[in-house]
């Protein structure tokens with residue numbers, strides 16, 4: 227069995243501990259990736275905190291980038307030595323997968339979150355030494371890439387050019403894909419539209435960068451952190467709002483002559499902010515929901531107002547992306563200088579994962595990316 231170093235979360239609320247683990251060799255449709263970099267996303271931290279369900283102990287990490295080490299006998303799309311991004315898993319068999327909508331895969335939740343193993347229930351990871359006999363859950367988003375090796379399904383890997391730095395490729399697999407895809411695939415602002423982005427984290431800032439690729443003429447970024455508002459401006463926001471100092475609804479109304487924005491994106495994961503985002507919409511506007519509050523959270527809306535104004539509220543998973551199509555496009559945009567992902571990334575060695583997680587949680591760093599030894 228291949229041996230790797232991984233950051234393991236043993237129990238809810240625990241830190242990450244670096245441990246030696248054993249990774250199963252690839253089955254026919256699986257790919258073993260030598261991970262070069264893995265981004266930290268809030269979902270990793272929310273699982274660690276117990277707010278998003280995933281069985282522990284486990285290896286998390288779901289924005290991997292690396293090199294193919296070995297492939298199963300039926301794999302045709304990548305070969306050893308290829309450079310790849312690792313994105314989410316999908317079954318490839320259900321109607322949604324057959325309709326080109328892997329984000330709506332009938333088995334999405336189990337394959338990416340709740341399972342912790344292969345679809346057939348077999349484990350992909352094992353502890354070593356004193357942990358040999360206890361369970362270790364893997365296959366987080368089909369990958370568990372906070373490790374030097376990741377075993378993933380063939381559908382989760384995307385071949386990418388070898389000359390793009392792993393720290394750039396990694397966050398494309400979730401955070402960047404989510405924000406950019408929400409704007410480019412779902413909201414699709416029309417010429418002259420106004421877009422409000424609530425929350426300027428990695429997803430919100432990716433949405434702002436993507437908005438600059440559209441003909442939206444006003445892009446409002448709302449975030450209480452001054453440094454994030456500044457970065458949002460540099461990345462393409464035409465207006466920024468500090469919700470602690472100004473009511474976003476008033477700023478939006480002022481900016482749009484009282485009409486509201488045609489498009490909004492809620493990335494903060496706070497139900498009361500979702501309410502603000504929906505209330506800020508123009509008649510017939512659309513609000514994408516990508517921020518996830520803890521499981522079971524509910525939001526409230528003014529129902530008569532909804533009848534009057536006809537907002538659409540759309541949950542958007544992973545930017546509604548088909549990773550094999552979208553990630554290469556994001557890379558081309560990055561290389562053309564049109565999607566400056568480097569502006570949100572900071573590298574940390576795997577051994578500094580705790581420092582990186584703190585930097586993400588406190589907001590000091592937008593997108594920490596772990597680089598593997």
Ligand code: CXF
Pocket residue numbers: 267268269400516517518544
């Ligand atoms: C998450 C968003 C919250 C629900 C689970 C999936 N996506 C990426 O991290």
Ligand code: ZN
Pocket residue numbers: 267268269270288400401
């Ligand atoms: Zn994520």
